[in-house]
Amino acid sequence: MGYLDHISEYCDVTSTRKSKRKPFETVEIKVKMDCDGCERRVKNACNSVSGVKSVEVNRKQSRVTVKGYVEPKKVLKSVQSTGKKAEMWPYxxxxxxxxxxxxxxxxxxxxxxxxxxxxxxxxxxxxxxxxxxxxxxxxxxxxxxxx
Structure with a gap:
């Protein structure tokens, strides 16, 4: 038994590094959009969030669907920063x-x-x-x- 084996009995090495990758999520948000400009601003705000893979806007249903490695609260805050009233999809x-x-x-x-x-x-x-x-x-x- 060597010196390193003797020390390794007293020391325990564990990895404290956690995975920073967020899970893939689909976030649906209700946003009232009246025109093409509103739709474009909301879509650009969603695309500015890091981790977004796709953004689908349905103006008729006042619905925005964001897919990607994102946090729902960050996406909601990003949409609210456009000045539109936004909430999570309640239906x-x-x-x-x-x-x-x-x-x-x-x-x-x-x-x-x-x-x-x-x-x-x-x-x-x-x-x-x-x-x-x-x-x-x-x-x-x-x-x-x-x-």
Missing amino acids: VPYNLVSYPYAPQAYDKKAPSGYVKNVPQAFHDPNTPTEGYTTLFSDENPNACSVM
């Missing part, structure tokens, strides 16, 4: 919600096919009512056809 697709007409979920201002993302719209999938909703469905090949 979920209509088909993912069990109770789309819950009092807080249904929103007339929501784009077609979307409802607000609120806990009242979702429910536990283990409830027995889930089986009743698909029992008479046309998509279910084993459904009872009483008609």
